[in-house]
Each structure stands twice: as C-alpha cells, then as structure tokens.
Amino acid sequence: xxxxxxxxGADGFIGSHLTEELVRQGYSVRAFVYYNSFNxxxxxxxAESDVKKNLDVFAGDIRDPYGVKTAMQGCDTVLHLxxxxxxxxxxxxxxxxxxxxxxxxxxxxxxxxELNVSKVVHTxxxxxxxxxxxxxxxxxHPLQGQSPYSASKIGADQMALSFYRSFExxxxxxxxxxxxxxxxxxxxxxxxxxxxxxxGSNKIKLxxxxxxxxxxxxxxxxxxxxxxxxxxKSIGDVVNIGSNYEISIGxxxxxxxxxMGVSLEIETDDQRLRPEKSxxxxxxxxxxxxxxxxGWEPLxxxxxxxxRGLKETAEWFSKPVNLKQYxxxxxxx
Numbered sequence: 001x002x003x004x005x006x007x008x009g010a011d012g013f014i015g016s017h018l019t020e021e022l023v024r025q026g027y028s029v030r031a032f033v034y035y036n037s038f039n040x041x042x043x044x045x046x047a048e049s050d051v052k053k054n055l056d057v058f059a060g061d062i063r064d065p066y067g068v069k070t071a072m073q074g075c076d077t078v079l080h081l082x083x084x085x086x087x088x089x090x091x092x093x094x095x096x097x098x099x100x101x102x103x104x105x106x107x108x109x110x111x112x113x114e115l116n117v118s119k120v121v122h123t124x125x126x127x128x129x130x131x132x133x134x135x136x137x138x139x140x141h142p143l144q145g146q147s148p149y150s151a152s153k154i155g156a157d158q159m160a161l162s163f164y165r166s167f168e169x170x171x172x173x174x175x176x177x178x179x180x181x182x183x184x185x186x187x188x189x190x191x192x193x194x195x196x197x198x199x200g201s202n203k204i205k206l207x208x209x210x211x212x213x214x215x216x217x218x219x220x221x222x223x224x225x226x227x228x229x230x231x232x233k234s235i236g237d238v239v240n241i242g243s244n245y246e247i248s249i250g251x252x253x254x255x256x257x258x259x260m261g262v263s264l265e266i267e268t269d270d271q272r273l274r275p276e277k278s279x280x281x282x283x284x285x286x287x288x289x290x291x292x293x294x295g296w297e298p299l300x301x302x303x304x305x306x307x308r309g310l311k312e313t314a315e316w317f318s319k320p321v322n323l324k325q326y327x328x329x330x331x332x333x
Contacts, residue, residue: 003118005229006072008032008062008108009081011042013184014123014176018079018222019044023051025226032071032082035059043183062104069111077119077229080108083156086187087127087149087274088333094148101152102159109163109171117170121228122160124175124238125153126214126283135246136286139175139238146278157238164236172234174225177242177285181218181309182316186332189249190215190310193256194317195328203265205331207272209250214242214285217300217309227294234293242285243301259310260318271331 005022009015010031022029033041041057060067062082072078084090084100105122112120129137130144145151163169180190189206196204216224224241228234247255250266257264273279290296300309316322 003076004028004030004074005077005079006030006032006075007079007081009083011044012081013043014179014218014221015081016043016047016183017218018225020047020051021222023054030056030058030071030075032058032060035061062107063099065107065110068107069114072111072115072117076117078108078112078117079121079225079229080105081123083123085149086333087147090147090149097148097152102155105156105159109160109169113163113167113169119229120169120171121225122157122171122173124157124173126175126177126242126285127280128154128157129283131280132282132284135282135284136244137284138286139240139289146280170235172228173238174228175238175240176221176224177214177216177240177283179216179218179221181313186326190252190256190313191317191326193253194314195323195326197257197260197262198318198323199328202263203267205267205269205272206249206253207269207274208279209253209266210248211279212246212248212282212284214244214246214283215306216241216243216298220298220300224290224296227296231294237293239290239293240285240287241290242287243298243305244285244287245302245306246284247306255307256310256314259307260314269331
C-alpha cells in the first residue's frame with residue numbers, strides 16, 4: 001500500500017467513489033481531475049475531510065500527453081476512468097469522443113509504457129457489445145459500435161489491448177455494465193427517474209422503456225476495480241463486472257416508485273429516444289470470469305439486491321442538499 005495509485009477521472013461518478021474507497025483502505029492516491037478555473041474537484045469536493053487531507057490532486061486534461069505523463073510520475077498503478085460517456089452528446093459532438101476516449105487512452109498507455117508502471121486498469125463499458133446477440137453476454141461476445149460513444153470505447157479498448165500485445169504493457173480491461181448509485185449524472189436513466197419523483201412529479205418523462213439492462217450498484221463496481229487492480233491473472237484480459245440480473249427500463253421505473261413509496265406514470269419524451277439502430281435493446285452480463293479470475297461477485301445482485309441499491313440511491317438523491325444539484329425538469333444529454 002506504499003505504492004501510489006493514479007486515478008484518472010477521479011472527479012466523476014465512479015472515479016470519486018473509487019478514490020474515496022482506496023484512500024479509506026490506506027492506499028496512496030493521486031487524483032487526476034479535469035482542470036477548470038473554478039478549482040473544482042468535481043464530486044471530490046464533497047468528500048469527507050479525512051479523505052481530502054490524504055489526497056494528492058492533480059488538475060489537468062487527459063487529452064494532453066505532457067500533463068498525463070507528469071501526473072503519472074511516481075505512480076506504480078494507473079486506474080484509467082477519464083472519458084466522455086453520454087451517448088446523446090456523442091451524436092452531435094463525436095470528435096470530442098475520439099480526442100478524449102481514444103487519444104486520451106493512448107496518452108495514458110504511452111506514459112505508462114515509458115514510465116514502466118506495474119499495472120494499468122482501463123475502463124471499458126457494456127455499450128461496446130451493442131444489442132445482445134446472445135445472453136448472458138460474455139467477454140467473447142462480438143463488439144458492435146451502435147453510437148459514436150460506443151465506437152470510441154471500442155477503439156480505446158483495442159488500443160489498450162494492443163499495448164499489452166505489442167509492448168507487454170501490463171494492462172487489464174474492466175468492463176462494467178450499467179453502474180448506478182449516489183452522485184450519478186442525470187444523463188443516466190436511474191437518476192433521471194429518481195430526481196423527477198423526488199421533485200414531486202409522478203408523471204415522469206423517459207425515452208424507450210422496453211430495453212433491458214444489467215445494473216451494477218456503485219459499491220460492486222468499485223469492488224470490481226479494486227479486485228482487477230490486485231489480480232495478476234487479469235493482465236492482458238477483459239473482464240465483465242455486472243450483476244447477471246436483467247431488467248427492463250420500464251420495470252426499473254416501477255421498482256424505483258415502489259422503493260420510494262410513490263405512484264408512477266410514464267410519458268414518452270421523443271427527444272430522449274435514441275435513433276432506432278443506435279438503441280441497445282438488451283444487455284445482460286455473464287460475470288463468471290470475474291468470479292474465477294478476480295474472486296469478485298456482486299453484493300447487490302438479483303432483484304432484492306437491486307432494490308437495496310435503489311433504496312440507497314433514492315435516499316441520497318432525496319436529500320435536499322443533493323437534489324438541488326440536479327435539474328430534474330430539464331433533459332440532460
């Protein structure tokens with residue numbers, strides 16, 4: 001634990017939770033956050049004081065190779081989470097996804113190679129699979145770029161694996177399915193539903209409700225990152241992190257309403273619909289490899305686990321200090 005860990009995207013949803021957990025476990029952490037003139041550390045601004053005082057924060061831009069290499073100096077392990085993730089935004093600004101997700105990943109890999117770091121964990125996404133051709137989806141499932149976002153992540157994943165194959169850079173690719181929990185952006189469906197309900201609206205606006213997803217609670221995803229980081233067996237490989245529980249968006253909305261003790265009516269908002277061929281209709285994770293290689297398994301799997309995760313998420317969003325940070329009446333792409 002004396003080795004220093006660099007976490008890119010530490011200011012984001014998953015990154016901030018991961019940063020906090022590693023600091024609490026006694027690791028030395030350097031948090032790479034996106035530079036801005038407000039000196040904001042994103043979600044790390046709201047971290048407990050015991051976490052903040054033990055953090056080494058580096059403000060920069062993942063697209064800048066010089067800054068990335070500077071941030072990585074003195075670090076033994078890199079957890080690379082920095083990326084653009086909103087699918088609708090990728091429809092009208094695809095080039096930014098190439099710059100951030102592919103070139104940003106290249107910057108991390110090149111610096112890691114030159115500095116001889118001992119482990120790089122690259123973050124993928126279940127979106128790279130596209131609509132399931134078979135279920136549950138294992139790591140051998142074909143990759144299908146159904147949005148500029150997913151295409152950019154496929155490119156980033158392949159770049160990461162190419163460095164392992166070409167230069168023996170010790171890279172592992174972690175592929176989380178739909179992570180949810182406190183702090184998640186309202187561009188994701190679960191915060192969208194909860195925020196609208198918490199603001200007193202029982203008639204909520206959603207896009208397509210027929211697609212199915214495999215939702216992974218943030219604590220399980222964080223556990224998956226730490227297990228991947230500590231597993232030598234994962235080097236050069238791709239590992240799914242998911243609950244192995246499939247549920248539709250419509251059913252998810254009803255379950256959230258049940259957990260929150262309110263009634264619910266869903267109204268289709270056309271601007272929230274993806275183009276027909278871009279919509280990923282079905283995601284369901286096979287997590288057998290994670291259990292075998294990492295010794296990881298979800299604590300919030302199955303329906304009852306999902307309900308527990310939704311309850312914790314709804315409780316966080318329902319606190320006025322947290323809810324006021326979300327514009328529930330505005331579509332967030």
